[in-house]
Amino acid sequence: MPDSPTRSLRVGVCGPVGTGKSSLIALVCRELAAELRLGVVTNDIYTDEDARFLRSAGVLDPDRIRSVETGACPHTAIRDDITANLMMVEDLEADFDPLDVVLVESGGDNLTATFSPALVDTQIFLIDVAGGGDVARKGGPGITRADLLVVNKTDLGPHVGVDPDQMVVDASAVRDGRPVIALSRTDPASVTALTDWLRRQLASHRTGDLTPADPGPMAPHSHGDEPSHTHGQGDDAHHHDHAHV
């Protein structure tokens, strides 16, 4: 993309319905609004509920929170045809120039939905303990390759019979060293871990060291004793003469 190096850091937030995307954005705004110039774009499916939730949370000037309708295609709007979101991000950047960070919230979709690297510079994928302890093991492009995986609502673990620590271990096992944060709004250390990650991403963006990476469509996998790899993406694309199992 022919972007200005001084434009905002665009951060995607995606993950299944109910994992806490809006709450995470509200949390980030609450923690960082005094320090960074923020904007938010939501992709609600049926209503502008998420945008209204964020506006009513009172953590950001309501005019800095915009919603994009996706025509019941939340996946398309962040991946196949990012036009509507890109225009909204650019409008925010123009209206509140300069912005430090624009957070783009995907419409709650499934485990396969991730952002196009042409829309966001870095992306957070959310899962939560209430969604079941096996979700991390199921994998998918967001879980395995998003820039940051957040295992949310860890404080609910005892109530839903899920061990958050095990979820983090399971997730870390498929992420090849990429960061995982076990997050709870009631755990200040986890909130600091999240905001510190965002500050580091912003610093990398400003120095030009942040290269948007595409998490999907295929998760890394291995064949017997070979190291794990992906297919058809960038420099590590290669050909096979054997079937995948």
Added chain:
Amino acid sequence: MDRPPPSPLLLMLLADARLPTAGHTQSAQLEPATVWGLGVSEVADFIALRLRTVTRVEAATAVVAMHHLRAGLDVAEVEAAWAARTPSPAMRATSRQMARALRRLVCRLWPESPHLAVTGPGASRAVVLAVAADSAGLAPRDLAMLVGYDDVQTVASAALKLLPLDPADVACWVLDALAAVDALATEVAPLTLPSAIPAAGAPQIEAWAESHAVTSRRLFNA
């Protein structure tokens, strides 16, 4: 490339819903119509009504705009004629928003187009479609068919999200509407003057567009 692709292929490219121009966000006012109570059995009539009214205005505007661009005439007069025939502020805003999305893509597909400079951020969709059609080497009739066909498919694909029905039925509606698209293209293809653009409004569709713009519950942008 050595030789530009033939215009029928470029027409297919521009008519393809997979083109990244945010088309999936649009229902062509079908969503507010269904909220009002329009049922499955009336969608074909809705499509036909649009082709006789708002879509006819857009197709004629696009044809006249392409003539102006190719003849080196000012398109401002065409824009004014279109705006005067599009009384709904919401519909004008939607057209300009869609134009902006399309213009982004045209800048990538045909950056050499001399007309990008004269069609700025406030251009209507019909005028930016004319820029794209000019670069694609389309005839005026092709451009008018593109506008009509795209409108039919926009309603049809939105219907699949808004109403419970068989997707094959929707394909049948589109097939049935093609004769009207063809007739529309025949009618507007020879037009060259802004004053010749039909003033064919549809007050109910315009009212739906206005109500949709202020609702807080919607799947589609418009």
